[in-house]
Amino acid sequence: MRAAPPPLAGGTPGPDALAPLLHTVLDALRAGAEQRGGPLPAGGPQAVARHIDALGTALPETGTGADEALTTLVRTLAAGAADPAHPLCAAHLHTPPLALAAAADLAASALNPSMDSWDQAPVASALEALVTTALAAEVFPDATHPDALVTTGGTESNQLALLLARERHGPVRTVVGANAHHSFRRATWLLGLPEPVVVPTPRGTIDPHALHDTLTTLTGPVLVAATAGTTDEGLIDPLPQLADTCAAHHAELHVDAAYGGPLLFSHAHRHLLDGTARARTVTVDLHKLGWQPAAAGLLAVRDATDLAALGHTADYLNADDDTEAGLPDLLGRSLRTTRRPDILKTAVTLRALGRTGLGALVDACMERAQELADLVEKTPGLDLRDRPVLTTVLFRPSDADDETVAAIRRTLLAEGRAVLGRAHADGRLWLKATLLNPHATTEDLAQLITLAEGSTHR
Numbered sequence: 001m002r003a004a005p006p007p008l009a010g011g012t013p014g015p016d017a018l019a020p021l022l023h024t025v026l027d028a029l030r031a032g033a034e035q036r037g038g039p040l041p042a043g044g045p046q047a048v049a050r051h052i053d054a055l056g057t058a059l060p061e062t063g064t065g066a067d068e069a070l071t072t073l074v075r076t077l078a079a080g081a082a083d084p085a086h087p088l089c090a091a092h093l094h095t096p097p098l099a100l101a102a103a104a105d106l107a108a109s110a111l112n113p114s115m116d117s118w119d120q121a122p123v124a125s126a127l128e129a130l131v132t133t134a135l136a137a138e139v140f141p142d143a144t145h146p147d148a149l150v151t152t153g154g155t156e157s158n159q160l161a162l163l164l165a166r167e168r169h170g171p172v173r174t175v176v177g178a179n180a181h182h183s184f185r186r187a188t189w190l191l192g193l194p195e196p197v198v199v200p201t202p203r204g205t206i207d208p209h210a211l212h213d214t215l216t217t218l219t220g221p222v223l224v225a226a227t228a229g230t231t232d233e234g235l236i237d238p239l240p241q242l243a244d245t246c247a248a249h250h251a252e253l254h255v256d257a258a259y260g261g262p263l264l265f266s267h268a269h270r271h272l273l274d275g276t277a278r279a280r281t282v283t284v285d286l287h288k289l290g291w292q293p294a295a296a297g298l299l300a301v302r303d304a305t306d307l308a309a310l311g312h313t314a315d316y317l318n319a320d321d322d323t324e325a326g327l328p329d330l331l332g333r334s335l336r337t338t339r340r341p342d343i344l345k346t347a348v349t350l351r352a353l354g355r356t357g358l359g360a361l362v363d364a365c366m367e368r369a370q371e372l373a374d375l376v377e378k379t380p381g382l383d384l385r386d387r388p389v390l391t392t393v394l395f396r397p398s399d400a401d402d403e404t405v406a407a408i409r410r411t412l413l414a415e416g417r418a419v420l421g422r423a424h425a426d427g428r429l430w431l432k433a434t435l436l437n438p439h440a441t442t443e444d445l446a447q448l449i450t451l452a453e454g455s456t457h458r
Helices: 014-036 044-053 066-079 099-111 122-139 154-169 183-190 208-216 239-248 261-265 304-310 320-324 343-378 402-414 442-455
Strands: 147-151 173-177 197-199 222-227 252-257 281-285 297-301 382-384 392-397 421-425 428-434
Touching (some): 014 099, 044 066, 122 147, 122 261, 147 304, 154 183, 154 222, 154 297, 154 304, 173 183, 197 208, 208 222, 208 239, 222 239, 239 252, 261 281, 261 343, 343 382, 343 392, 343 442, 392 402, 402 421, 402 428, 402 442
Parallel strands (some): 173 222, 222 252
Antiparallel strands (some): 147 297, 281 297, 382 392, 392 428, 421 428
């Protein structure tokens, strides 16, 4: 007799099928974290490879069952994770997701709406429209009809911004600062556009006078990409002055605020984004300073009519007569076809915390960065690159060469003690701490300093 198929996650029986499996997953997550004992596993890539090899074949002839598979693999994953919830895991724009957002993501996975046609995602599509409209209004508060698309993150958002500019103007020239994200160069390649014109940023941000000089030499349509939160230093270009310069040269402005965009939720720090609303398009990532499980990116547009260029018809998804009959057309909301309802976790977070709650999380991380900078300045033998603008702090041993700085970082990784990043600035290599954990304490920051100091004496 043929065995019954495994239970499904959705439908009325779904929650009952999920409940014991979730207990197994949670137990395995806890056990794995306890086994790891720190921000990442010790031993480096070879040790991780050995643990994976010990699992045996990925496709056994006879399955081991749900309980064993979940227990073994989830525990292995947790034990071998670089866990952004650990306060000493502070290398990248790699956020610890909020528990409520992760719980909402479970519901999205269980119901599995596909956001490419209304009949696969009736409420999810309407919820996405509600939330993206609200977030677009945060970015463009004075615009008549702003909108936003859900993306997989800054890379996709920046590519979409260039695509929309190309559809408006033809072979548009892109101008970026030397501080810009690498995705712009890749986007011009993918879109068949000329390579970006790069404005030097010797002080880390675009100089409006240098931008003026560059724009003076260019003819034809131009899109200037400014940055609100650079990857290496967390710096913000002088957006109001750059907007003035763009206006004087009839160039369009795009702001890559993948990192800094959520400062809009903070009453104390939103002024740092002054000038953003003068852009044509803005990139924002909520899987950075928004504490969402990846992916949770947005591309906000000042004028929703710009998105008409993305319109596309596939008869089985958005036939003309269905659209004329009132079924919403979702294919123009993304370059992807099948896509998850990533908006649910964001909607839950916005409703649960509100602007005040999200702003408080932003403020907490901004304060941690200032505290870490204070500690570095008070520590003999350590140099601080500069006071942080966002939540990124660069520091290094005063007398170390670049090889030593790189070795310090790798030693901490190999021992499983801390995850610090690296960045070049001022002609030197620096250790980078990117503070996105609102639960980090002053004691945690002091431990980072102690670990960096101790590694210099080995």
